[in-house]
Amino acid sequence: MTQHHQARKRFGQNFLVDTHIIRKIVNAIAPAADDNLVEIGPGQGAITSPLLQLCPGLTAIELDRDLAASLAEKFGDEQGFTLIQQDALAFDFASLYTGRPLRVTGNLPYNISTPLLFHLLNYHHLIADMHVMLQKEVVDRLAAAPGSKAYGRLSVMLQYYCQVEPLFTVPPEAFRPAPKVQSSVVKLTPYNPLPAAAVDEALFAQLVKACFQQRRKTLRNAMKPLLPTKEIDACMVESSLDPRSRAEQLSVADFVSLSNLLAGGSG
Numbered sequence: 696m697t698q699h700h701q702a703r704k705r706f707g708q709n710f711l712v713d714t715h716i717i718r719k720i721v722n723a724i725a726p727a728a729d730d731n732l733v734e735i736g737p738g739q740g741a742i743t744s745p746l747l748q749l750c751p752g753l754t755a756i757e758l759d760r761d762l763a764a765s766l767a768e769k770f771g772d773e774q775g776f777t778l779i780q781q782d783a784l785a786f787d788f789a790s791l792y793t794g795r796p797l798r799v800t801g802n803l804p805y806n807i808s809t810p811l812l813f814h815l816l817n818y819h820h821l822i823a824d825m826h827v828m829l830q831k832e833v834v835d836r837l838a839a840a841p842g843s844k845a846y847g848r849l850s851v852m853l854q855y856y857c858q859v860e861p862l863f864t865v866p867p868e869a870f871r872p873a874p875k876v877q878s879s880v881v882k883l884t885p886y887n888p889l890p891a892a893a894v895d896e897a898l899f900a901q902l903v904k905a906c907f908q909q910r911r912k913t914l915r916n917a918m919k920p921l922l923p924t925k926e927i928d929a930c931m932v933e934s935s936l937d938p939r940s941r942a943e944q945l946s947v948a949d950f951v952s953l954s955n956l957l958a959g960g961s962g
């Protein structure tokens with residue numbers, strides 16, 4: 696169908712061609728026949744096709760008009776298949792909630808993977824799990840533990856909402872055209888309920904952002920735009936944290952208790 700499709704760099708198009716890797720991804724998802732599957736960026740249908748064989752209830756969201764036209768031609772007759780030609784970044788995923796939580800999947804366009812993950816987190820309460828392919832370096836950041844170099848805002852925000860399980864690495868040769876970097880498939884399972892909930896999630900997100908904006912700063916300095924130093928120190932004492940420590944030393948639970956103290960909550 697799309698033999699002549701010229702991969703578009705601006706859409707982050709690297710198509711999976713390695714059947715072994717495709718099988719590994721589908722096996723990891725292990726769709727049940729009555730799942731509510733959502734695929735972001737189906738491209739030429741490398742994963743879509745085997746998924747549809749196992750689960751007819753699949754909604755595919757593809758931005759590229761030409762690819763969407765080919766997909767409609769190829770899978771349009773399949774019962775339960777829905778194609779949405781739209782920007783996944785602006786898509787309202789709640790509109791796909793049928794009472795069955797969404798199972799999201801996709802070999803994501805790497806140029807928008809971080810904003811896309813943040814967009815998906817808005818719907819964490821409607822999502823059962825997400826199996827996504829990303830640059831390996833991004834997966835390393837998602838899964839990083841406090842104290843490591845890769846630990847940052849992305850790690851804290853993702854680990855606040857989801858259990859993060861890196862599954863396997865995928866080499867550049869598995870794609871056409873081959874990307875310059877290693878890729879990795881990760882499973883993200885939103886917690887329901889959250890193990891440590893922030894009283895004010897917007898404040899939590901703001902705090903995490905401020906603390907990592909200049910990660911070499913001490914917490915006391917990083918938090919200055921949010922609070923007078925006196926109050927910061929009082930918060931630190933109450934949460935048994937050293938105001939001279941840096942953001943990368945704090946666990947997700949530390950950030951939650953700190954933001955709950957700031958919110959005047961229970962901590």
Ligand code: SAM
Binds near residue numbers: 739740782805
């Ligand atoms: N799933 C296919 C595969 O594995 O071969 C294609 C993966 S390719 C890395 C990313 C796909 O996402 C492309 O088909 C691209 O057109 C699509 N895409 C890019 N930006 C998008 C966006 N904002 N919303 C939806 N799809 C997008």
